[in-house]
Amino acid sequence: MDQQTLQETREREWVRRLFAQKGIDPLDVKSLKCPAxxxxxxxxxxxxxxxxxxxxxxxEYARRNARKKEIQQAQQAAGGIGWMFTRPANALDVACRIEAKVGKDYHVPSGHQLHLLLATGTVEHGTMSSTLLLFISIPELNQLTHDMLERSRYQxxxxxxQLGRGLYEWNRRDRWHEVHPPSRRSDAYPLMPQLKLQTGM
Structure with a gap:
C-alpha cells in the first residue's frame, strides 16, 4: 500500500471511530480529492x-516555536523522534494544529458542512490514554482556540x-465541551488489517 492510500485509509478509519464514539452509523464514508x-x-x-x-x-507547539537545533536536542534527550507518538499532546499543541488548519482554502462540496477532526492518542501510534487525561483542559482549549474557530468556516x-475514547466537541453556540470523558483503562478501537500491516502491530 503506497503512502497516499495508507493516509486516506487512516483518515476514513479515524472518521469511522469518531462516529462510532458518537453512536452514529454513517451511510457512507469516502475520501475526497484536494482541494476538498x-x-x-x-x-x-x-x-x-x-x-x-x-x-x-x-x-507541536514547541517545535513550531523553537530553532531546529533545539528541536534536535529535545528529540535526542527524549530518546528519538518517537517521543511525539508516545507522549501526550496538550492544549497548546491542539491550538497549534488548529491554527495550521483555519486558514486553509478548502473547496467544500455543495451542500456539505465543513467539520474538523483532531485525532490524538491514536491506536496506530499507541499513546497512553492515561497520560492524555492530565493535559486536556476545556477552559484552556476555549481560551486558546475559540476566537480563531469562531472566525473560521468550521461548523x-x-x-x-482514541485510546481512552475521550471526545470533545466545539461549535459556536456551546464552545468546547466534553461529549465523552476519557477512560483510564486502555480502551482501544480495533486496528484495521491494512493499518496493522503498515504499523507492525
Whole structure:
C-alpha cells in the first residue's frame, strides 16, 4: 500500500471511530480529492459532511516555536523522534494544529458542512490514554482556540482521544465541551488489517 492510500485509509478509519464514539452509523464514508477536505460523510438524517482530518502530536507547539537545533536536542534527550507518538499532546499543541488548519482554502462540496477532526492518542501510534487525561483542559482549549474557530468556516470541531475514547466537541453556540470523558483503562478501537500491516502491530 503506497503512502497516499495508507493516509486516506487512516483518515476514513479515524472518521469511522469518531462516529462510532458518537453512536452514529454513517451511510457512507469516502475520501475526497484536494482541494476538498479529506473525507466526505453521508448521514441518515440527510446531512452531508466534509471533514478535514489531522493528527495532534506531542510537542507541536514547541517545535513550531523553537530553532531546529533545539528541536534536535529535545528529540535526542527524549530518546528519538518517537517521543511525539508516545507522549501526550496538550492544549497548546491542539491550538497549534488548529491554527495550521483555519486558514486553509478548502473547496467544500455543495451542500456539505465543513467539520474538523483532531485525532490524538491514536491506536496506530499507541499513546497512553492515561497520560492524555492530565493535559486536556476545556477552559484552556476555549481560551486558546475559540476566537480563531469562531472566525473560521468550521461548523463543528472534534478532539478525539482514541485510546481512552475521550471526545470533545466545539461549535459556536456551546464552545468546547466534553461529549465523552476519557477512560483510564486502555480502551482501544480495533486496528484495521491494512493499518496493522503498515504499523507492525
Amino acid at each position: 477536505p479529506d473525507v466526505g460523510v453521508s448521514l441518515s438524517d440527510g446531512r452531508f459532511l466534509a471533514i478535514e482530518v489531522t493528527e495532534v502530536l506531542a510537542g 463543528h470541531v472534534y478532539l478525539h482521544l
